Amino acid sequence: MVSSHKPRKRRKDDTPPSRDPKASAIQSKPSTASPRFPLASFLWPAKKSTSQWVILPLVLMAVGLFRWATGFWGYSGFNTPPMHGDFEAQRHWMEITTHLPFSQWYFYDLQYWGLDYPPLTAYHSWLLGRIGSIIDPSWFALSTSRGIESQLLKVYMRASVLVSEYLVFIPAAIILNRKLGRIRGLNSWESSVALVAILMQPATILIDHAHFQYNTVMLGFTLASISSMLAGRALWGCVFFVAALCYKQMALYYAPAMFAYLVGICAVQGFNTSRFLAIAVVTIVSFAICFAPLLLGSFYDQYRGISAFTAKESPLLPLLTGLPVRFNEQSWYFPPLLQLAQSVHRIFPFARGLFEDKVANMWCAIHTAHKLTQYPLGQMQRISTVVTLISILPSTMTISLFPRAELLPWALASTAWGFFLCSFQVHEKSVLLPLLPMTILFGSDGGLGTEKRAWIGWANMIGVWTLFPLLKRDELRMPYGVLTLLWSYLLGLPPTSLSLYFGRQSSNAGLHSLTKIVHLGFYAVMIAWHIGEAFVPPPEGKPDLWVVLNVLIGFAGFGVCFIWCNWQLIIRSGMMEDYFSDRRRMEAAQKNKRQ
DSSP: OOOOOOOOOOOOOOOOSOSSGGGSSEEEOSSOEEESSHHHHHTGGGTTSSOHHHHHHHHHHHHHHHHHHHTTSOOTTTTOTTTOOHHHHHHHHHHHHHHSOGGGTTTTTTTTTOOOSOHHHHHHHHHHHHHHHHHOGGGGOTTTTTTOOOHHHHHHHHHHHHHHHHHTHHHHHHHHHHHHHHHTTOOHHHHHHHHHHHHTOHHHHIIIIIIIOOHHHHHHHHHHHHHHHHTTOHHHHHHHHHHHHHHOGGGGGTHHHHHHHHHHHHHTTSOOHHHHHHHHHHHHHHHHHHHHHHHHHHHHHHHHTOOSSOTTOOOOOTTTTTSSSOOOTTSTTHHHHHHHHHHHHHHSOGGGOSBSSSOSSHHHHHHHHSOGGGSOHHHHHHHHHHHHHHHHHHHHHHHHHSOOGGGHHHHHHHHHHHHHHHSSSBOGGGGHHHHHHHHGGGGSTTTTSHHHHHHHHHHHHHHHHHTHHHHHHTTOHHHHHHHHHHHHHHTTOTTTOOTTTSSHHHHHHTOOHHHHHHHHHHHHHHHHHHHHHHHSOOOTTOTTHHHHHHHHHHHHHHHHHHHHHHHHHHHHHTTTHHHHHHHHHHHHHHHHHHO
16 A cells, blocks of 8 residues: 655755854855854754754754753752752742642741742742642641752652743744744744753853752743744733743842833824734733732631731731721732732842842942941932933833834843842842843844854853852852853863954954954953862952952953943944944045045
């Protein structure tokens, strides 16, 4: 019997990698073409004949292997009682959400890793806690499981991060990467190269799979939102971005750029009232859905006679006591109001201080020379708010005046850098937020070319370098070194390669001399810092000398990244088109006069 199945025709070749050979992963030679950097070399055999649907599973298996291998090392708080660290915090939230009623989630024992993330994190913790309790109930037994560090629990927790990432972040990254490639005419092979570069970003792997957190869930929702905006589905973009905000409040770093873009698309060619109302309604409904289980649960707990407070606690009403209105605590509406006020109070920790630990932002850098703790906390909060608003003004104004979806990554990176450098209560790990929209630009036009690869790679190398003091405390020096050097090797970056800055690639790409000086200067300083930190003990009176130097150098580098992202956004928006065209005309006129 003859089969009716017709095999697919083998793909002869893909479309040209880019109209500009300088902006491609392929280096053109007089007689042939060759890959520009090792990652392109690894995937070179798949360029002509291998289906991209064969490459994708192999890529996902490879990047998953690196993530899982990273988890073999220690984590935040390993063998450091009594508080342990982020691993214990995440486990503890699974413990309280699976055993306590909704109304007590944000009130229970706040001195020991009290829940301080938005409701989607709580629901995620509840789900993981339920699944884990089926395997071993002792992992999340109320109170008695504190500080537990059994080997099987570690495997389960590591697996939960990996599965969560592969369900949210990885699909969103794949879809967005392909969409960016199609918009700018990149072929599927170059998109695959860019995808590996994005998924092998060392900072995200080290924080989530070594230090231990679930940042990729929030980052994945953000990528899904950007992808929806690129597809022209602004309402779905709002839904996904609200999900990011309701998973981790750090997504607020992106909120000004998102808001400005949405206002811009409503104001193009006259204000579109119906679109604006639709965006507002969808956003409000999305927030309501995210908070609904928590608020409805408080109603149900009131019906059952369960209080939000334990016997040892007094009913403090944060955010409510400062209002001029007094609420009746026996009324039907008081429990959900109390839950909402307490969750907001926990999510936005204004009482914790200007910055967390030593982080490479403006306030910590200033604090090294001039102690900011001498000023009232409220005053510093107001100052940081004003400075942050000023820092994000150029990017938000640009994206609102020129609301093109392909500019969103630049605007998101610019506002995220502004928040990281200038805002209140910044963590070292928050550097993941500005790095993400920069890194996804590998999948855009020219993302694998020399100039963008140099800048994006440089920003990521500084970012992961500033995380070293945190990773060192967790005994994660080895995975830090392996993943960072591997990524730099794959993309042809210093310190493993200087081809971006010297030789044919550099001369053909037209990297500015100032760019070379700045980048190579920082690379040299980072290498010197590592040597000094490893072999030169700090002076007796300054035990944090090397960490402080890390902060100051990192702040300077991030400041340059902030300026570059804003400048690229402004240039690509076309705002300066008239200025540059006038300059070209003037130069042409002067040239004609000389002749």
